[in-house]
Amino acid sequence: MKLxxxxxxxKNAQDKGGIVEYPIDGIEPDMSxxxxxxVLNEQLINKGDEPVAFDHDCREGICGMCSLFINGEAHGxxxxxxxxxxxxxxFKDGDTIFIEPFRAKAFPVIKDLVxxxxxxxxxxxxxxxxxxxxxxxxxxxxxxEAVDRVLNMVHQMDAEGFxxxxxxxACEVECPKGISLENIARMNREYLSASLxx
Numbered sequence: 001m002k003l004x005x006x007x008x009x010x011k012n013a014q015d016k017g018g019i020v021e022y023p024i025d026g027i028e029p030d031m032s033x034x035x036x037x038x039v040l041n042e043q044l045i046n047k048g049d050e051p052v053a054f055d056h057d058c059r060e061g062i063c064g065m066c067s068l069f070i071n072g073e074a075h076g077x078x079x080x081x082x083x084x085x086x087x088x089x090x091f092k093d094g095d096t097i098f099i100e101p102f103r104a105k106a107f108p109v110i111k112d113l114v115x116x117x118x119x120x121x122x123x124x125x126x127x128x129x130x131x132x133x134x135x136x137x138x139x140x141x142x143x144x145e146a147v148d149r150v151l152n153m154v155h156q157m158d159a160e161g162f163x164x165x166x167x168x169x170a171c172e173v174e175c176p177k178g179i180s181l182e183n184i185a186r187m188n189r190e191y192l193s194a195s196l197x198x
Contacts (some may be wrong), residue, residue, distance in 0.1 A: 001027040001088060004096040005040065007052055010109050013116075017109065020097070029089035033076065034059060034066060036088055037099075053112035061085040064176065068113055069100040076176040082176040119161070126164065127171040129157045130187035131179045137190050147194040154191050 002025045010017030019149075024043070027036050034056055041051035057065040066083040070076035076086045091097060099113065107115035131152050135140030142149070165184050172181045 001025075001029065001091070001093045001095075003027055003036075003091065003094070006096060006098045007099040007113070008109075009052070009112055011111065013108055027088050029087065031088045032059070033068075033070070033086040033088065034084045048142055053110075053114045055114050056084060059084045061176075067102055067176075069098075069102060071098050074102070075176045080176065080178050085176075125157060125160070126184060126187075127175060127179050127181070129153055130183035133187040133190055134183040137186060145195050146190070150187065150190045151193045154187070161174055 002023070005022040005024055006019045007022060008017060009020045022040060022044075024036070024040055027039065031039070034054070037052060037054055046164050051197055054068065055065045057063045059066070061082045061084060064082055067075065068083045070083070070086070070183050075083050077090050078086050098109065101107070101109050101113045101115045106119050107117060108119070137146060138151060165181070169180075169181060172179065
């Protein structure tokens with residue numbers, strides 16, 4: 001596949017930044033989106049140019065570090081997958097692809113596509129904590145430590161400064177794994193129950 005990539009480049013948090021265009025060729029449909037970015041970076045390095053900085057970790061669809069806005073959509077055009085699970089077969093030969101970092105006050109850009117997630121005040125953090133509380137609350141094995149677990153997890157979430165759910169539902173809409181807001185309701189019930197017992 002031959003593609004035109006329009007990528008947000010920003011040297012640092014103080015830099016204004018802007019879109020830079022990169023033509024790329026020889027992309028296989030079975031490559032993941034991150035593998036395609038690896039190919040681009042290899043080409044840039046070989047030319048003596050600065051590679052594009054982007055977040056990634058497990059590349060197994062678990063950690064969510066690879067979050068990008070691709071053609072104006074969180075994680076790109078596929079559903080129920082993180083960016084690292086997005087395959088190039090979702091695009092056509094000749095496509096122009098816009099690649100940007102997450103855009104929110106809570107996620108200031110550090111460099112290129114890398115954002116600072118430490119100030120995230122709600123949404124995804126609470127949804128993740130709620131999903132973990134729900135997972136253990138529904139398993140028989142999780143009952144032994146249920147009270148301590150929910151109290152500790154919510155207290156740690158508060159200590160990290162994530163705050164409470166705003167009930168806008170944006171986290172559920174953008175979640176690459178389709179985690180429901182119902183988990184936040186379950187966590188709140190579990191927390192209230194644990195607080196009364198404690």
